[in-house]
Amino acid sequence: xxxxxxxxxxxxxxxxxxxxxxxxxxxxxxxxxxxxxxxxxxxxxxxxxxxxxxxxxxxxxxxxxxxxxxxxxxxxxxxxxxxxxxxxxxxxxxxxxxxxxxx
Numbered sequence: 001x002x003x004x005x006x007x008x009x010x011x012x013x014x015x016x017x018x019x020x021x022x023x024x025x026x027x028x029x030x031x032x033x034x035x036x037x038x039x040x041x042x043x044x045x046x047x048x049x050x051x052x053x054x055x056x057x058x059x060x061x062x063x064x065x066x067x068x069x070x071x072x073x074x075x076x077x078x079x080x081x082x083x084x085x086x087x088x089x090x091x092x093x094x095x096x097x098x099x100x101x102x103x
Contacts, residue, residue: 035079039077054071062088066095070098073099074099074102089101
């Protein structure tokens, strides 16, 4: 094993420690699964409380739904992969000016 020169600590094994961990796709996929799980729990809770819920997975889907339906409340994830949350917030305000927005 080689040493890094920092306090004579050995370099970590490949794939561990300071070595490059997961690639971007793996991290994005993990985050996507987490977001999907949170969305599913939120939808289930709102439906249990007798709300009519429309859930989308992308900004494009959200735009289409905003064009097709009127909404009273919009729950918005500001960490969207396609567009910035602020950009989507502006789109929601333009397309559904009466809706209450929550980020």
